[in-house]
Amino acid sequence: MHVIGKFAQTAAALWILNVWTFRFDKDTGYRGGGATNMKEEFAVYGLTEPQMYAVGATKVGLASAMLLGLAVPRLTRPASTGLATLMVGAIAMHIKAGDPVKRYLPALSVFSLATTSAVLSGDRRDAAQSGH
16 A cells, blocks of 8 residues: 555645646646636636645645655645645536536646545555554
């Protein structure tokens, strides 16, 4: 299970970093409401540009903390839980925009990976101390 958690942790983090850096201004086919870049997508959801940057900074920060969690395990669960929570919001925005499920499959995938990471995270010493 430890390997699955680390895989989920790394995959979710790298996925988010990719979306918010390399794909920020690109049409991916998964943007809400047919938007062609991140700014247009947030406008579809009725959110402002400052809100977009705040969400982006939070997601990038959490994804970075998840990667740092590979070396500092106590960071993994809170960062993964935070990212999973934000992905619930992303899924809700896609639903609000009337998007077909195909458009929010990436958000569902990152939610699943982040949740798996949160559930399976934890230092082995933590499990030993709790008797598991």
